Amino acid sequence: MSHPSQSCRRAFRAVATGLLGLTISAGVAFAADDEEDAPTAPAVPNIYLDLRTTYATIPAGTLGLGFGNTSLSAAFQALAVRRGATLPTGLPAAKAIAVDLPMTVDVSDRVSLYGGVSGSTADIGGGWSTFDITSWNIGVQADLHQQNGGRIPTITLQSTLTQSVPNQPGMTNSFNNILEFDYALDEDETRGWLAGVQYTTATIASPFASIRPNTVLYAGGYYQWPSNWKFTGRFGVQSFGGAQLAGRTLAEPFTQPILRLDLDRMDDNDNRLFGITALIGWMPKPSYQVTLRTPLYAVRN
Secondary structure: OOOHHHHHHHHHHHHHHHHHHHHHHHHHHHHHOOOOOOOOOOOOOEEEEOOEEEEEEEOOOOOOOOOOOHHHHHHHHHHHHHHHOOOOOOOOOEEEEEEEEEEEEEOOOOEEEEEEEEEEEEEOOOOOOOOEEEEEEEEEEEEEEOOOOOOOOEEEEEEEEEEEOOOOOOOEEEEEEEEEEEEEOOOOOOEEEEEEEEEEEEEEOOOOEEEOOEEEEEEEEEEEOOOOEEEEEEEEEEEEOOEEEOOEEEEOOEEEEEEEEEEEEEOOOOOEEEEEEEEEEEOOOEEEEEEEEOOEEEEOO
């Protein structure tokens, strides 16, 4: 069996190489697509710290999952595995607060690269843990196709690799992929329909523990007012395969509904100025998440 740090380094190199290849391929394809009509790209891309603060409640016997937020999931999974041996009756109900600090660069209107660290604190019985840096992540978001008034919807792929810290037995690696289809109903793309799938895999640096994949299938829509406030709703089904530790069930598998509501304040160039997200996922008991997004721009075009 490989040493955990070696496995993580190999995973990091493989994913980083894949993301770089995706970005280069996307850039070449995008440059060739509608080259004559493409607007001139700004000399300096958007650069900002996409600050996100999340509060979540997690019912007993499950792990923190849902749309995105792999930093909270990775930290909670690692904490649950490390404490699993002292919890013979299973995981208790939990509360958690996470702060994500990914530095984001909008390379173009089609491709964004990001990477950073996340800190969290959790209460799984016995009080809140110390707030510490609990994971790091890198990722890319790319429009593989843009609708631009056509019949084929915009197709967006987002991939994020998240690793919990510290680097020790029980740490987790999560790889989250979201493929979303956005069909705009008007030329300005202020209203439309959404559909997509999110697939998350996680590995644990322990021969005694395993976490099975999590899948979310969803559909929804959005509407943006002339005041640049934008509302987005997504409803779907989440299916989690469960988790085991030393031959016993750490988290039960389930297939249950999930709902996410977003309210964002945009500027005239569709840069997010503020956002709030509310999420309810049944696991099968409801889990609640509220996220505030307050991006801090170094450069905003």
